[in-house]
Amino acid sequence: MAVIARILARRLVLLVPLLLGIVLFVFLVMRFSDSDPASAFFQGANPTPRQLHDFRERNGLLDPLPVRYFHFVGDLVRGDMGISVLTRQPVADQVTTALPLTLQLTFLGLAVAVVVSLVLGVTAAIHRDRLADQIIRVVSLTGVAAPGFWLALLMIQYLAVGEGWFPTGGYVNPADSFTGWLRCMTLPALSLSLPVAAQLTRIVRTAVVEELDKDYVRTAIGSGLPPVVVVGRNVLRNALINPLTVLGLRVGYLLGGAVVVETIFSLPGMGKLMIDAVKNGDPAVVQGVVLTTAVGFVVVNLAIDILYLMVNPRLRGAP
Template sequence: MLAIARILARRIALLVPLLLGIVLFVFVIMRFSDSDPASAYFQGANPTPEQLHRFRLDNGLLDPLPLRYVHFVGDLLRGDMGISVLNRAPVTQQVATALPLTLQLTLLGLVIAVVLALLLGVTAAIHRDRAADQIIRVVSLTGVAAPGFWLALLMIQYLAVNAGWFPSGGYINPADSFTGWLETMTLPAFSLSLPIAAQLTRIVRTAVVEELDKDYVRTAIGSGLPPVVVVGRNVLRNALINPLTVLGLRVGYLLGGAVVTETIFALPGMGKLMIDAVKNGDPAVVQGVVLTTAVGFVIVNLVIDILYLLVNPRLRSAAR
């Protein structure tokens, strides 16, 4: 445990410059945007040049860029992402309202992707080159090639509109009705997770096949241990390293794909918040959503690093 604590402390220390770099990147990119907060603030009001100048002066938009960056970082450390120029509400408050739904969608999609990948990948590896393996490989290849938004539209058409099994959009809070929440989240979560599940299935199959061909597996089975025990206790533990690596990278796809998925299914999450902000020229909200998503991606990858250490003790020894 002490070794894990030391490694974890080093990883967290490396996050500080990484997060500062992300903040700097987002800050610079947004400053080169065509969006003008002053014009957006007075949208439809025909402001005078003096009013625009006063707004920019009061909000520090005329300060030198380095000074604006220092103020920006200081505001972030206090939890202040700025004020929306359209509805005058704090961006932090809007993000805090939309983020739970996006996290629900992302986590549910992640669970579905992992469960499907493990079931299909291990089944394909155990029945290597037989009918089950061939079918799973074709299905997974199709899933990799199918865009998530196309799957979402197909699900709406056939499972929501034609069959009427699920609603075609909208959101119900789980505190109001867990069954209603599950019904509204099932199609979005599956459309978001299936391409990732297809990729992970192929990787899990390859990793498990490589482990099954090793001497320790044949020795364990030859000594009388049931194959189910050998696969569940030894093979999976050693084969999960590569899938975990890919999973950590694909979480970014889940977070980014949630933008499109939430728009298609009319879910009031981070995706809808950012799309509305882009359409309405509200750079503070866009900036807040991008920063929150980037920080979430970094945190998830830190969690994946911790899982590496738990799954493979050899990594702990190598990292000391």
């Protein structure tokens, strides 16, 4: 544990310049975009040039760019993401309200992708070049090619509208009804996770096949250990390194895909908040959502790094 703690501390130190770089990138993109916070604030009010100037002066928009960046970072450290020009509410409050739903959708989709890919990938590897392997490979290839929004529309058409098994959209708080929450989250989670599961299935199959061909596996099976025990205890542990790498990268897809999925299923999460902010010209909210998503991606990849260390102790000697 002490080794893991030291490595984790080093990774956290390296995250500081990375996060500052992300903040700088978002800051520059928003400052050099066509959006004008002053015009957005007075949207539809026909402000005078004097009113626009006073607003910009009062909010530091006329300060030099380095000064504005310094104040921007300071505000973020205090948890201040600015004020929404549309609702006149703190952006941090809106993000805090929308974030739990997006996290639920993302991690539910992540869990589905991991379980499906492990089951199908290991099954295909064990039955290599047989019928089950061929079917799983064709299905996974189809899943890789299928975009998430297309799957979402198909599921709505056939499983929600056609069969009536699930609602077409909306959200139920799990504290009010867990079964209602599960029904309204099933189709969004499936449409978000199946393309990721398809890609991971192919990678898991390849990694497990490579491990099954190694001498230690033949020795273990030859010594009388059941193949299921060998696969579960040794093969998977060594085969999960590559899938974990891809999983860390695909978290970005899940977070980005949530924008589309939440819009299709009318879920009041970060994606819908982002779309509404873009449509209504609310730069502070767009900025807050992008920053929160980027930080979430970095944090999840840090968690993946920790999983590396748990799965493969040899990596604990890595810098």
